Amino acid sequence: xxxxPGPGSCRSSVELQIERVxxxxxxxxxxxxRCLRGPVRRGARxxxxxxxxxxxxxxxxxxxxxxxxxxxxxxxxxxFVTLRGEGIQHLKSGTPASxxxxxxxxxxxS
Numbered sequence: 001x002x003x004x005p006g007p008g009s010c011r012s013s014v015e016l017q018i019e020r021v022x023x024x025x026x027x028x029x030x031x032x033x034r035c036l037r038g039p040v041r042r043g044a045r046x047x048x049x050x051x052x053x054x055x056x057x058x059x060x061x062x063x064x065x066x067x068x069x070x071x072x073x074x075x076x077x078x079x080f081v082t083l084r085g086e087g088i089q090h091l092k093s094g095t096p097a098s099x100x101x102x103x104x105x106x107x108x109x110s
Contacts, residue, residue, distance in 0.1 A: 014040045016073075016081065018101045020093045028061075028084045029091055036102060038075040046083070046105035049090055056087025058103065 015037040022030045046058040062082040063073050073079050083091075094100030 012107050013104070014038055014044050014046075014107055015102050015104050016040060016046070018091055018094060018103065019078070021091050022080065024088055024091065027086075027088060028082065029088045030080055030082050031091060032078065033073075033081050034078045035073045035075050038073055038077075039107075040073045041107045042071050043108035044105055045108070046103040048104040049087070050102040050104070051099075052090060052101075054087060054090045056085070056090060056103070058083040058085040058087060058105075 015035075016031075016033040017036050018031055018033055020032040022032060024030075040060065040063070042060060042063060044060045046060070047056060049056050060081055061084050063070050064080045065073065065077060070079075073081070091103075092101055
């Protein structure tokens, strides 16, 4: 007998590498990112930040690729994304010397 999937089982794990934090306020930031594991959809929630024990709870509200808003960001592509939520102040721009932060989370349930 097979199990019925639970509500969280349709979520996929996603990762974005932060290259540069462009604009930041207490609750929202526009960030230049590279998609390491995707596709990442609008509404994705991020709750882990590499190299940090700080709690974050960020939602992806917008993705812009080459000047166009898109609903999905595929693996390997770079984009400007808008993140909103708690923990914005922990996001930092990276360099080859310092390394890059990676935020990890899940896509919204389809």
